[in-house]
Amino acid sequence: MIVFQLQNYCPVGLFETLSVKLDKYFICRKDWQYGIMAVSEVGKNKILVQLEPKQRSEEILISVRTQSKKLKQAWEVMVQIINTTKELLQQWPGVLYCVRVVCPHCLKQGEKNPHRFSGAVLDKAPRGTVVCPKTMEEIDPRLIHPEISPAQWQQRRKRALEESGKSPAPEEIMMMEKQPRYSEPELEPENTVRNNTSVHTTHVSKDCLAQNNADTENVWERFRSMSIEMQPGDEGNRLAAHLMESGLTLRPDVPRDGNCLFHAVSDQLVRTGSQPTSHSQLRQDVVTYLRQHPYNGQGDHLCKFVPDKDWEDYLQEMSQNGVWGDHIVLQAFASMLDRDIRIVSSIDADNYTTILTPMGNQQDTTGPPLLLGHYAENHYASLDVCQRCAVLLVSDEYGTSKGGISTINQQLALLLRRFGAVVYCTVLWATTEDQEEARKDGVHLISPFVRPGDKRKPSLDWLTYDHHIRFPNLPEDVGYIVGHSGITDKAAEDIKNSRYPQAKLFTFNHTIPEDTEHYKGGQKTLKAWEKEMEILKVAAAADAVFSVGKRIYDHFKTMYKGDKNPKKHHLFLPKPSETFENTHVKPGGEQKVVLFIGRVKNVERLKGHDLAALAIGKAAEEIAKYNTSIRMRVRGISEDDFETSQRILEDNLQSGRLKPTLIPYGTQKEISDDMKTAHLVLMPSRAEPFGLVGLEALAAGIPVLISSQSGLADLINDLIQTGKCDADLRHRIVETSVNVSDLDKDACKWADKIVDTLRRNDEEFKKAARFKQQLQDSKYWEESHQIFLQACGITNTS
Template sequence: MTGDTEWSLRLPGEGKYLCRRTDLGVVTPYPLHVTYRSANWSDNWQQVGEWMPVGPLFSIQCEDVEGPVDILLPHVLCLTDATELTPEDLQVVHVVGDSPELLPVTELTPSHAVTRFKKGSLFGVVGRTAKVRCISRNGLLTAFAAVNDSDISMLKVYIVSNTTIMHEALQKNEKGWNFAPCDYRTCELKPGAVYYLEGSITNGRDMFVSSSPQCLMFEDTFDTNKFYEPFRVEVTSDIWNSSTTSRLSLELLKEVNNDAKEPIAELTLGHYKRGNTAEGVDSGLSTPTEFEKSVESLDIAGRGSILLVGDEYCTSKGGISTINRQVAHMITAAGAKVYATVLEASQQDERDAERDGVRLLIPRLDVDSSAKPSLEWLTVYHKHHFPHIPSDISCIVGHVDVTSRAARKIKEERFPHAKLAMFGHVAPEETEHYKSDEKALGVGRKEASIQDDIGKADVVFSVGPRIHRHYDRFLHQCGVDHYIFLPEPSKVFSEAKMTFGEEVEVEKPERVVLSIGRVRNVEMLKGHDLAAGSIDKAAQRLDNQYTLRLRVRGIDENDFKDSKRILEEKLRSGRVKPTLLPYGTQEEIRRDMEACHLVLMPSRAEPFGLVGLEAIAAGVPVLISEHSGLAEMIKKLSDRLGQPTFRHCIVKMKGDTATDADTEKWADAIEDFITNARSEFAEARAFREKLLASKYWEESHQTFLQACGITATPSAQAEGGDAEADDSN
């Protein structure tokens, strides 16, 4: 592609811009017209013994330069392996005509070296040979299969520098030989090291995999006018058959001391064959050909590591952390490497993360400081407290409005090449009015702050239809991809053992009602006043028939007294005494559900309502507010699953806080459920089975896995504004 494609970007104003086709970046304080193309080192700069290239070379021209402009030049150095590297060991070669000069690097990130633009033509990062020769490179192990070979029995496997320019050059070259990309992995490669490729097949059949040459020595690959030798892999027979799963694994090994070999990276090219099952029905699984088509659109960064930006890994404090952990499990199950930031981690968190296959990143603490970790450590001071974030991050995931700003800052300041995905959990315009006048007054600022973050994302997943509807128009105007994400109930709840339990008649049987979530400062929003007031009314009506208990899980110990007072103010009759329970794990909440007869979710405004979904998955009767994303989902699913009567668990509300109208509605619903508990348990059990069997969540999860940093647009793009990107030959 070098010399064939030139990009012309008209940058609209101040900002940091990044071209995804080349990874070249520009920081400008004013509108700027930039024209650039990639170039070859061998044609333009003869390597001086003291210096060697560590990144691609570019020809860059800027028009209308009125002041300082910085350019971000990609490099391939693994900085975690460069502890002895000093700023003077890296420079930028600047060539004007036949006269090269060295420019200082003003800032070094894991992916780019920054320097001040000077009038001229060629720019590229070089390092002092004695220092950078021994530093590992961000490399790429990438495989190409013959297009007409549906069995993938002939492949070419390259080890090259991980640059978008090199990846596109390989694709273009192999396309001419009727080869297409079929898989790749990012990895660390060391110049001068010798690498071997070993293949194996697992499908219950004896087969032979040959690879030639026996080994290859890795050197940096920045020039696109050169031929780079691949490993050529052949499989002796058809590895696909209709009755088994076939998997072709190719492992890259580095030669170390004493002829030993160290594993570096592995490609798994196996898949399932589309064929007939034992019953003669199409199995619906993908053929190798379909697999090749799907990966042709993968972005080069898509198979790097995924960074989940969170403040905790436990799930005791509600929906955002629960979904963050669910996303982590989804990604690791798909075979990707996941790192998750946390501010603190208990031993249980560490065990959970290890079980999920997730690597926790805990902040580095200052020896002389007693400061308590805060979100600022992720947002403002991430370079100081989280310097150990790996360099191969290809996608960063944040959560509105807890870590969305932190995710955005980490991307902009350290991983400009990475894709930014965000989850939308809140809609302040709906919820803040029920918190306080101060919160209501700040709705505009909070909405603007959220829009500022999600408008910079590459893709946004809104949890449920309600949040999706709230932000869809804005994100459409910003050109940000936007999808609905539907959570899957945790197995902790879907595997709960729920029974009604009473086999004989009991005088004034006990009925336990469970509400989950903190009370103080959100009692109006979460409807705890409704829960307490309606249970009090129901207790009065059922005084001679049942003994009612109210349990509230999720109380901070510092809020215990205030929370108890808020609830008791509504429990005026004295017939019900609230039991307040602290934050709990999913296992503890499941035990709460197994011990109760009814779960309440009486929120006046609930963007989704994960607690209600978990109760439904556990098979316990539940009452949920109609003003929730969950209610909208249940209405659709109850009809689709052939159980429209289940929608009677949705309580219609006026939203009037000045009267007891909604309290009366909830009291009526609670009374009805309590007096018909046996049949309600049967109804809940039936819907639970249909809900879990439907796998309603699968489509949105597949969309996430496909959209989160693995697709690329066919044309050059720039971040930071409506920049035009024109290809001209």
């Protein structure tokens, strides 16, 4: 089922016009006031189209009943109906709507409130398995995405018309006036009454009449059972959330006297520096404009959009004080004032923003856009741009492909953007993919200046010591600066001191050198304490320090007892990325894939790659007794380190049954795809300050084994202790020694856990799905995120 949700109401005449336009797709049909039940010409499928009133909206529901062998034909006619509906809605000025695809599994199970997928799924095919978030059942992707999407269908139609030299078919809106809606003279219309609704039946072919009437009744009842009850939401809170995400805020209240649209436009003219005009004068001006310009951009008279009134009667009514302005008036304002009008709605949908542009041949508007808010209860508000200081994230890269620090940096950017902050991020290098990702996130990347012919590779020194030369055009509106300890904290401090003395400086602690450097060997071991002191020195200059995870927080809480300490020290808990929250995994396959993520060279002892390889080798020997084999995959290997990494892993495998598959660094999307083909993820670190990889695996819903020497293990134990996760989750934690000398003993523990998980893989996947849901429901990250936002001057985070 496809749902077109029209905010507030369906304009008079729209559904009637749609009914006429759809007739060409049907061979027979039954009609009542707000519904059509028909048989399609393509595939002879049964179609239901109906208009359903809701508490704060109206919906056009489009349903089809078909067999699997006719699914392609069913989608063909559905796509035509969807495109026809969209084309009609685009012609109707100012109508706000969103598209949803109702979960077919929920409908089949008779769910009272079936899940609705975003309408974007119609044009973008889902990859892999689709799972209903409500029932956690798998859905055949073909049931929610057509083989040829609506967008592709439109492109083919346009191309075919261009090749033939034809123009699109003329508008059919006037068909109701020019000729009978249906013509089949040999048949007499019949009238029936069902549920106290008069149903007028015409244009019924002999084939259609031959169908069993009882079967038709059953089909209708099944279709009726598909209607959806929407739960009313808090329009004010939802609009406020949409405004924060859009970087907008409410201006002073607009009176609720029936003139709210005109009051709001009047206030917007003042906001944008135009000549002040009263709401009453604007009403008279726009009515005069409509009288002088009664045609839309397609040459249709606007009276077609108010078929229940004479055009002059409509204008006369609209000129009266207290009469609500409608979608026609909105479009007229855009054209009359020669301004774009941006409307942010309280509608519960992804596409809650509509932009109306002037009709006609105007190439450029005469001023900034007018910003309006719209409540579903039919009230307009006047909006303004948030006047907040911007946040500068000092980083060497943007994106998620190079590890935990850059991933958390991007998470901070997304969090700030969600609540309307302007976000800048320095980078030393950025691929085309990085730039596109930042653009989608609404983040301004700032790259270093490089002279022509300068082939030197960018380095952290460019940020730390040469930022005046390499980054000469840093923005002026920065009020908050964020650095990352051990990487860009010194650079952030120097940028603050020399260029933004009034800005606040924040540092994020991601590591515990005293724990991690021990495993890297050589001079790095000796410099562990030196790194700790450097972190303390920068922290002393910071307005606030955020430590990622309780393990890091507890460590530095003790370290800050001395003379070098920040003004404030806060705990920050990363939220699982939406990429992994939206990942759906499943068991299956005889060969079991064990996945672990992270570079190997120089950190094999720290990250436990030697331990994992030895354990997997032992597990491979044991599980072979049950006629099962293991494949080992390692994601995160650079091209330069490939041979060394492979040798380290093979030397520790001690099994002739498998060889490791090494995979380069990957984005979150690529790692998500890795997890879809795996059966188990390992995080065997001997010292893991937090453990973002393990968190991502938990969020994806795949079985995972986590070292006890990790901040993630601490988080899991806290969630269990507070009753937010099942106690069974503790079995995902493997007791691991910090001493390399305990390698053999630890490898046996891990091997036993690996074998047990893989032998009971179906059961473990079910548990993992439950843990995933509990993790999402716990909202463990919210308090720490609010503290960070408040530190950045964003106080309204409810």
